Amino acid sequence: MTREPWPELPWTEWKPTLHMWLQVVGKVRVALAAPQNHWWHTTLHVTSRGLTSSPIPIDGRNFQVDFDFLDHRLDVADAEGRTFEMTLAPMSVATFHREFMAGPARAGDRGPDLDDAGRGSQPHPLRA
Numbered sequence: 001m002t003r004e005p006w007p008e009l010p011w012t013e014w015k016p017t018l019h020m021w022l023q024v025v026g027k028v029r030v031a032l033a034a035p036q037n038h039w040w041h042t043t044l045h046v047t048s049r050g051l052t053s054s055p056i057p058i059d060g061r062n063f064q065v066d067f068d069f070l071d072h073r074l075d076v077a078d079a080e081g082r083t084f085e086m087t088l089a090p091m092s093v094a095t096f097h098r099e100f101m102a103g104p105a106r107a108g109d110r111g112p113d114l115d116d117a118g119r120g121s122q123p124h125p126l127r128a
Contacts, residue, residue, distance in 0.1 A: 028065070032056050
């Protein structure tokens with residue numbers, strides 16, 4: 001089997017934007033996940049399709065954020081099967097933030113129910 005070299009990636013063009021998109025998702029994880037030493041609770045993990053937050057606890061439930069770099073999509077799903085997705089297309093960080101934060105409400109019954117997150121002891125991580 002002959003292996004083809006990886007195609008050249010325009011890394012320098014999209015590195016700053018992708019980095020900040022990842023930080024938006026990471027801030028949600030920081031706000032909700034139980035602290036661990038060395039900030040291990042904040043990392044995104046490599047998958048066969050991109051990166052994942054792995055399960056993030058919220059009000060006795062879990063949800064997960066997946067960056068799918070093969071299909072150019074951001075998928076968010078909770079343990080009850082509610083989902084919403086965003087297309088990963090050229091957009092500003094502010095637009096990504098706004099779309100990501102509005103995702104659960106926009107998805108209605110299909111989106112993870114994050115409306116109650118943070119009421120009480122911590123602010124809602126998905127509300128700007």
